[in-house]
Amino acid sequence: MVLNNIEKLIEKYNSAETTLQEEAELKAYFKSNNVAPHLEHYKSMFLFFSESKKEQYTKDVPLNTKKTKLYQWISVAAVAVLMLGFFIPNWNNEPKTLADYTPEEQELYLETKQTLSLISKNLNKGLLGMNALDMTGENLSMGLEKASYITVFGDTTNKLLKN
């Protein structure tokens, strides 16, 4: 009786006309151990279907909330600040004449100018002295050149002596 019913169900199943409930019945029947021998080959199919359903997805999914956007903007802000740092000091940098400063500042400026010119004068004097050194240096090198003649002369005399 049961077998008859199952055979009918299988026929319906093969033409895809079974309802979910009937399919559940079939699955339950093939799960049991007393399957009729001529239906044995269906058993693995239904077992496979119910086995496959047990497989699970075990990996975690990283669900990022939208906090990351803030970090992106931090770099932009840093660049903006840096650029401001470069430009702000240049804003007041229009060329100025001596008259724009206060009298005290002008006085200071003139004083420094004077001292600097004094220093440069003295430096020039020093340089003249250095010129004398230059000349002695030149004379020395001329002397060296002449000395080399002597060594060449020495070489030739040696050759002559050997002969």
Place this chain on the structure above:
Amino acid sequence: MKQADFVSLVMPFKDKVFRLAKRLLVSREEAEDATQEILLKLWKNSKKIGDYKNVEAFSMTMTKNFCLDRLKSKQAQNLKIVHSNYTDSNSSLQKQVEAKDSIGWVSKIMEDLPEQQKIIVQLRDIEEYDYAEIAKMLDMNETAIRVNLSRARKTIREKLTNTHQYGIK
């Protein structure tokens, strides 16, 4: 929508998404990636999720489309060799299943089915959706689904009978 709400919404069907992806992409790793991709896509659009009538059916459709795209893409074709050599160390269930030899046969037979039939068998026989839902997911009419399903079942049955009676008849 908060993260906890989303997780409780997705929980019931994430395994179904994964199994469908695995049926189509074969490799477990690929299927995991695909599932992750699908869930992330859902999460990104979580504001609009209230507008969908049936989130589960919607995600199954998404999974189907995503996997078919993956199969078509160059990348998947390049990876094929790697996957066929691939041995899975932690899929204890898959190993258990294949250890039972004849059950392993069914999974091999299913790999040879055309994609459309694979999806339908997966949705009907394994996930146990009713025809109306499958029709919605796949954007097909129910008769076409029944025809495809009966063809797929016939193929599985014939190949199983062949292997079952191999050497006897």
